[in-house]
Amino acid sequence: xxxxxxxxxxxxxxxxxxxxxxxxxxxxxxxxxxxxxxxxxxxxxxxxxxxxxxxxxxxxxxxxxxxxxxxxxxxxxxxxxxxxxxxxxxxxxxxxxxxxxxxxxxxxxxxxxxxxxxxxxxxxxxxxxxxxxxxxxxxxxxxxxxxxxxxxxxxxxxxxxxxxxxxxxxxxxxxxxxxx
Numbered sequence: 001x002x003x004x005x006x007x008x009x010x011x012x013x014x015x016x017x018x019x020x021x022x023x024x025x026x027x028x029x030x031x032x033x034x035x036x037x038x039x040x041x042x043x044x045x046x047x048x049x050x051x052x053x054x055x056x057x058x059x060x061x062x063x064x065x066x067x068x069x070x071x072x073x074x075x076x077x078x079x080x081x082x083x084x085x086x087x088x089x090x091x092x093x094x095x096x097x098x099x100x101x102x103x104x105x106x107x108x109x110x111x112x113x114x115x116x117x118x119x120x121x122x123x124x125x126x127x128x129x130x131x132x133x134x135x136x137x138x139x140x141x142x143x144x145x146x147x148x149x150x151x152x153x154x155x156x157x158x159x160x161x162x163x164x165x166x167x168x169x170x171x172x173x174x175x176x177x178x179x180x
Contacts, residue, residue: 067157
């Protein structure tokens with residue numbers, strides 16, 4: 001079984017490579033990636049899974065606002081191809097969600113498949129459309145998990161970046177523009 005620990009600065013390149021292999025270059029066009037652009041992940045919630053000395057999985061969270069309330073956005077979560085289906089993603093989610101609860105975060109959202117993420121307690125946000133995202137997104141795939149009972153029920157509105165940490169540039173662009 002994999003060992004799970006916080007991601008370190010030295011892990012970033014390996015984590016990025018796992019995500020790139022799992023999701024490809026088309027990931028940058030997705031709404032969830034646009035919400036991450038220019039924002040650093042929450043370091044205290046970024047975990048890796050290791051087998052021997054090899055990083056085999058990664059999960060990161062991003063600060064977002066829903067309406068006027070702070071929340072987290074999970075993702076990406078990615079596992080190397082030869083280790084998928086071994087429970088590593090669920091272990092990463094459970095570890096990171098426990099850390100988010102302990103840190104006092106109230107709610108987590110993501111865009112994904114309910115049967116997959118439902119294993120960690122995520123459910124389709126009801127009514128569909130109460131919480132929205134900018135850009136094209138299938139609202140039936142916007143899932144949420146209340147870390148504090150009832151927290152998600154109190155949230156409504158569009159999911160937005162909580163802050164901007166760095167210059168924003170599309171992949172491959174030499175110059176970035178300040179967003180916001």
